[in-house]
Amino acid sequence: MNRREAVQHICALLGGSVLGAGAFLSGCNTNPVSSKKVLFSPHDIDFLNEVGETILPATNTPGAKAAKVGEMMNVMVNDCYVERDQVVFQNGIKDLQARANKEFGKDFIDLTSQQKLALLTKLDNETNEAMKTWQSSSPKPYFRLMKELTLLGYFTSEIGCTQARRYVETPGRYEACIPYKKGDKAWA
Structure with a gap:
């Protein structure tokens, strides 16, 4: 050569x-991520925080609202979702508001915590039934997207990592077997 x-x-x-x-x-x-930006109003973000708080309420640790999951959902839908899922998510906000108005005569944000839980439980049951026949070529139901983003937003937030789970900022050595007691938090 x-x-x-x-x-x-x-x-x-x-x-x-x-x-x-x-x-x-x-x-x-x-499926490239959409270049179309979805604009969520401050009311929409408050709405998403309320949905998140109903899914993961404050107990002895702060809830999803304290972790600002609504703001995170806004970023994820805009930056990571394909246009089809963005449309499903936006229409889901409208549908959930319409359901709240139809069943209780008020916006979702104005409902009592029991009413919010009842509405989301009903919607979750419908979503679970829909997921049994879901095909990967079709978009997921909007409540499934909201629920996934709530969990992702909460457990990747500072609050979720440091207060909802056991947290060691700088772990020492690797321990393969750590005793587990019923009720222990997961490790972050």
Whole structure:
């Protein structure tokens, strides 16, 4: 092999790695994230915080509202969801508000905690039934998206990691077997 052939082979290798880097970095995603921005109003974010608080209420640890899951949902829907899921999520907010108005004559935010829980429990049961026949080619039900984002937002927040779970900022050594007592928190 002469110098010219060696340079051609090196260029081919480097060119292939540069061209393939885009697919590698995007994770070979065939459904690119939407460039359309969903604008949630402050009322929508308060609404999402209330939904999150109903799913994960404050007990001896702060709830989802304290972890500001509504703000996190706004970011995730805008930055990470494909347009189809963004539309489902936006329509879900409208549907949940309409259900609250139909069943109780008030906005979801104005309902009592028992009314909110009853409405979301009913919706959760409907969603669980829908998920039994769900196909990956169709969008998930909106309440499933809200519930997943609530859990993700809460347990990745500072409150969720440090107060809802056992937290060691700088762990010492690896311990393979740690005794578990019923009622212990999970490790963060």
